[in-house]
Amino acid sequence: MAVLDELGNPSALDYVLKGGGQMYIADFGSSNYTYIGETHEVNQNFEVTKNTIPSTESCPAGVLLEYVESTTLNINFASYSSTPANVARFFLGEVTAGQTAVTDEAVELTGVKTGTYADIGYINITMCTVMDDTDTTTYVEGTDYTLDKANGLLGIIIGGAITDDAVLHLTLSTDDTGEEVQYLKGESKAVTIRFNGCAQNGEPVVVDFYKVELAGTGDAPLKGTEPVAISFTGGCTPDPTKPATGTVSQYATMRYINAVA
DSSP states (O other), X not given: XXXXXXXXXXXXOOOOOBTOEEEEEEETTOOOOEEEXXXXXXXXXXXXXXXXXXXXXXXXXXXXXXXXXXXXXXXXXXXXXXXXXXXXXXXXXXXXXXXXXXSSEEEEEOXXXXXXXXXXXXXXXXXXXXXXTTSXXXXXXXXXXXXXXXTTEEEEOTTSSOOTTOOEEEEEEEOXXXXXXXXXXXXXXXXXXXXXXXXXXXXXXXXXXXXXXXXXXXXXXXXXXXXXXXXXXXXXXXXXXXXXXXXXXXXXXXXXXXXXX
């Protein structure tokens, strides 16, 4: 049984290391944050465009005014928490309910071929009987077919009683499954991100990125020799709910905790 945190969610790594920390995310406009995991890598990229207004009072023309515009702020980070929600964010998808358990479910398979595997349409199978289309012949597992219960694949054994293009009647039961991630269901969505941890200089900080168009970047390995990390990138855009004054940012705020003067 998975260890639960204080909110009743599956526990995640919650320690904070120098140069890393904890990442929280909320849909833009919501104050309900979800913990998305501990991270060792958080990068910020800041770009500005400098412009000049030429003076018309001299020849050759001088510079009347120099100013900065087109502020750009990006954030990149990696999470080691491969939860269904994080995977869905990476693939611009959504999390949906998984398979619901069934009992004595009738399934018909048509056009099966010997030496191949037929997709039953269910996974996590607990019981299955296989009969012909007249429901008079019951085929024998290990002689006529093989059954991969976890994957939901029925293998048709060459030389068994099941012939090519046969119609099979299955009666099966399954357990339910966990959540499913539907890939590529939409576009990047606006979120609010909070980073809580120690910055690279060792200072404990809390950083709020108010409005970020978040998407996955790079690879998302299913299996590898190194710890699997899911990398994200996001472009920060102004939060119109923040007053655009000289002392209040519409992009992000870094707050130092017990910072050394």
